[in-house]
Amino acid sequence: ILNVEQSPQSLHVQEGDSTNFTCSFPSSNFYALHWYRWETAKSPEALFVMTLNGDEKKKGRISATLNTKEGYSYLYIKGSQPEDSATYLCALIQGAQKLVFGQGTRLTINP
Amino acid sequence: GAGVSQSPSNKVTEKGKDVELRCDPISGHTALYWYRQSLGQGLEFLIYFQGNSAPDKSGLPSDRFSAERTGGSVSTLTIQRTQQEDSAVYLCASSPGLAGGIRGFFGPGTRLTVL
Numbered sequence: 424i425l426n427v428e429q430s431p432q433s434l435h436v437q438e439g440d441s442t443n444f445t446c447s448f449p450s451s452n453f454y455a456l457h458w459y460r461w462e463t464a465k466s467p468e469a470l471f472v473m474t475l476n477g478d479e480k481k482k483g484r485i486s487a488t489l490n491t492k493e494g495y496s497y498l499y500i501k502g503s504q505p506e507d508s509a510t511y512l513c514a515l516i517q518g519a520q521k522l523v524f525g526q527g528t529r530l531t532i533n534p
Numbered sequence: 535g536a537g538v539s540q541s542p543s544n545k546v547t548e549k550g551k552d553v554e555l556r557c558d559p560i561s562g563h564t565a566l567y568w569y570r571q572s573l574g575q576g577l578e579f580l581i582y583f584q585g586n587s588a589p590d591k592s593g594l595p596s597d598r599f600s601a602e603r604t605g606g607s608v609s610t611l612t613i614q615r616t617q618q619e620d621s622a623v624y625l626c627a628s629s630p631g632l633a634g635g636i637r638g639f640f641g642p643g644t645r646l647t648v649l
Contacts, residue, residue, distance in 0.1 A: 466538075467625070
């Protein structure tokens with residue numbers, strides 16, 4: 424059974440500060456990793472799809488890195504804004520087909 | 535439609551009643567997932583359909599939960615004899631599968647409240 428761990432479970436950050444959180448996974452048989460952003464009352468929305476060790480992806484103030492050898496991915500948010508408040512989910516592809524999600528990191532930006 | 539749709543958007547039911555939740559995936563997507571999020575909890579996997587393969591039911595919390603996917607398209611999640619702990623947002627996602635990059639597209643969810 425594939426186990427995807429996210430930490431911390433929740434995070435409160437002051438507006439303007441930068442932050443990051445982690446997704447950990449078994450390094451064997453890696454296929455791809457996804458990051459999703461889930462705002463309250465909305466559907467989770469895909470942010471990044473990462474496949475190669477050393478991948479770095481960026482979308483505005485949000486970026487992500489991937490280390491498949493040690494089994495982790497970091498999501499960074501630079502200069503947090505209130506609209507960044509959401510739950511951030513990572514998901515691993517198991518058996519090259521099935522998405523397996525972590526529990527998510529609930530981010531709250533305090534104005 | 536352009537995205538994954540779910541119905542109803544909200545469902546309030548009494549303890550002990552049966553409920554059916556519907557998911558219409560994106561046309562052509564071979565994979566379909568059901569998840570739920572209970573209050574204060576993370577995303578919990580329930581069941582996964584991939585093409586014509588036998589579904590992965592490993593996440594269903596009890597035998598009161600069942601799901602089917604007809605014709606490789608629409609899926610229905612049925613909860614029998616609902617309990618208060620079944621209250622959650624039930625999310626459906628579909629994915630184009632290996633050839634399409636596996637990225638999951640989520641529906642808006644069904645908020646189930648069991649009184």
